[in-house]
Amino acid sequence: MELKSNAPTGPIETRWDRHRFGMKLVNPANKRKYKVIVVGTGLAGASAAATLAELGYNVDAFCYQDSPRRAHSIAAQGGINAAKNYQNDGDSIYRLFYDTVKGGDFRARESNVYRLAQISVQIIDQCVAQGVPFAREYSGLLDNRSFGGSQVSRTFYARGQTGQQLLLGAYQALEKMIDAGGVKMFPRREMLDLIVVDGRARGIVTRNMVDGTMEIHMADAVCLATGGYGNVFYLSTNAKGCNVTASWRAHRRGALFANPCYTQIHPTCIPVHGDYQSKLTLMSESLRNDGRVWVPKNKDDVGKKPGSIPEEDRDYYLERMYPSFGNLAPRDISSRGAKTVCDEGRGVGPGGLGVYLDFADAIKRVGKAKIAERYGNLFEMYEQITAENPYEVPMRIYPAVHYTMGGLWVDYNLQSTIPGLFVLGEANFSDHGANRLGASALMQGLADGYFVIPATIGNYLASEGGGKLYEKRPGVDHAEAIKVRDEVSARLDKLLHSKKPTRTPASFHRELGKLLWDNCGMGRTAKRLEAALARIPALRQEFWDTILVPGTGEELNQTLEHAGRVADFLEFAELLCKDALHREESCGGHFREEHQVEEGPEKGEAQRNDELFQYVAAWEWKGADAPQVLHKEALDFEHVKPSQRSYK
């Protein structure tokens, strides 16, 4: 299989414009004949569904939550980047492009990233027009702040709830189109498989989570906007329901899965505090604008009250190691810094897995009121969880799984290797390379949904099947649709009736998560990855032999939902480790301990191997009993020449 990125060539500034002009259009009268399925209603899905309906397509939208307003984009705190240069501090589309390619450790497609930077500007306009209440200055103009991995202030924000406000904007646009009849909304539905007919994505099988009904939905194209796979680690900052099932089922039907080993560990989360813990809570990276990260210089001081440790006995290690970026070093680098000092025995709090994030200096500088205005809700959240007041004692933070850069492989049009299957937002692999910069996820989700897919899906619909795909749309009684649905039902049945039902889905999920965190987490080695790869198939077997799910499939059954997701995580985990093992280099979120810079000022930093690994690794499913096959899409860097990433 040859991977054709379909990325345009020529001057990078005009690639997207020229590409758009070259695409076929569907005439307004014909748009209403087409039906498009959108799965997921986060930033990417909701904005896509609303915009496609506005254009005149019939959209069926699906989410597992009770309302499309609750998708996990809502939890994004810090902000959204855009190259507006409203601060006149030297920002430009080119700089955002440059920062993103470099921040991604030279593992993303230049054409995609440039387009993202271009569209960022329109996103802010769109969201403001919708009434998103971004922070303002007294002049009435929009306010900005700076974020990790950048030396300009290009981040737009709505207190610590930017994701919520952007999602509500997209959700309201979606509800408007539901009211207008353009979108049919199916909440509390879980996509359990993809239906491919004559080589094209034609529909999905969903389970109605209220009564267990298995449903078939057919259309002319399918868009997946189903988020990332961070929950494969069990403990992550993702919502409890986030899962890999939709992507994984599409992968098993022929969509290649790209770069699964690129997982982002966010540096500022509240540390783990008990075995019962169900998830980790992020503290926005924006806190690093004013908070200073430190641990005691001496191991003997770790148990002492932080206030009693004098200035000269503190190690502000990010400021020491990265003087020019300091506490705003990119996420992967900050996370590894925390791991290093904790591994040295200088971590603070229970288990020694924590570092201080201290606001004392900032409070002295700008006053408590100003800090409260900037971060009030985050401080409250921290206090609710930990019963400690961060205005008085430093926060304790530790890295946690947060975002996944890998995802289904897509071309420049966001189309996967299955014609008619498009993948948007975190679910695709396309824009962040091996590491995502802060405040770029919201940007990508909305770019894909509002601006990219509405253009590219039209080209697909107008070109395929003689521009009359709708005439040949298979019905819900098509043999292939029935076959897929029956396979899904059989699988659910297996979950409900294992041989020796004794273990809960949560217990398997926890075990798998720990296995991955220990062996495929912040630092990876061939030896540990091999150990994980040896254990996963056995764990999977144990799962299918002993999984315990009470109740039936014909009712609301949350245990059954969880079991299905864990089953897919158990398959996906193997590919994640396999990809991590094959990539014999360190880049971005993928740190192989065997590959670090050995000497000089960059000692201990990630060592890429551009000669051998400057490619996208896209894996093809070959059946449950055969190993996946690796395909490579070579990456070219015409504009941002690969270099050792330095934030010193």
Add this chain to the structure above:
Amino acid sequence: MAGDAKTMNLRLHVWRQTSVKDEGRFEEYAAKGVSPGMSFLEMLDVVNEELITTGKQPLAFDHDCREGICGACGVMINGNAHGPQGATTTCQLHMRSFSDGDELWIEPWRARAFPVLRDLMVDRSAFDRIIAAGGYASVRTGSARDANEILIPKQNADSAMDAAACIGCAACVAACPNASAALFTAAKVTHLAELPQGQPERMRRVVRMVDQMDIEGFGHCTNHRECEAACPKQISVAVIAQMNRDYLRAKLIAPADNENAGSGG
């Protein structure tokens, strides 16, 4: 958090109901060895793990982000929506708010407009329909002008944000003796009324949204202010005054606006 060594035992009376058609009843469970650092939902997780391993149906409850922002979770705990602590969602409520030996009555939101789907889960789709009736500023993707061409005084942007912080959890309805959705509806009305972008459809919006609220079967606001006390995002009842004012104006003074404004959307 660090010193949470002492654990507690609690008695739970939980509402069990198999489906919309079932009548429902309280059943009693023991929550043992509860650590004060646990969240309320983690405590329910532990109870559920035990129920599942003994082959029983676990307690069904809605939850997702578990960081107080998605609005999915929410139960009545001893008659308080989201429990005893103010400005807190159920997922952010921690067991240190309770004491050893406490007896907790845990129920779903109760309102005619929210049928109980199972145990502690209710159908809140009425809220989506209220937003669909007008809770937006119509803007076609791609047609927006430069963001800084719309100047918004900081105080307006801030008060719009105060109202927009609503997470749609529906605690306001559950807390209200009339099961009114006034706080929820008014929060969206006020968010958009505070901003220039919300003006063209302002009159039409408030009429449609309030009418939809009535159609869904929510009660009327009679100023009990229980909603404000229960709201995890501390949305002020001042938004209800704003909504009532706009509604009256739309109905009495500007009926023409209400017919015509925003008809392009």
